[in-house]
Amino acid sequence: MNTTWYCTDCETQIETEEIDEHEREGHHVRGAMQPERLIGNDPWNINVHDESQEGQ
Numbered sequence: 001m002n003t004t005w006y007c008t009d010c011e012t013q014i015e016t017e018e019i020d021e022h023e024r025e026g027h028h029v030r031g032a033m034q035p036e037r038l039i040g041n042d043p044w045n046i047n048v049h050d051e052s053q054e055g056q
Helices: 016-024
Strands: 002-007 012-014 029-034
Touching: 002 016, 012 016, 016 029
Parallel strands: none
Antiparallel strands: 002 012, 002 029
């Protein structure tokens, strides 16, 4: 998984090492996780074409 961190008070993307500093200053930090690769049965892969369901 790749994680991207954002400080919503500064409205910028921050590095993982900067999280504690921003939170000490009272800022709100959010993280977004993204898979490194998509696999057909993963819930975030919404464009999967399931051939086993064809013709039913």
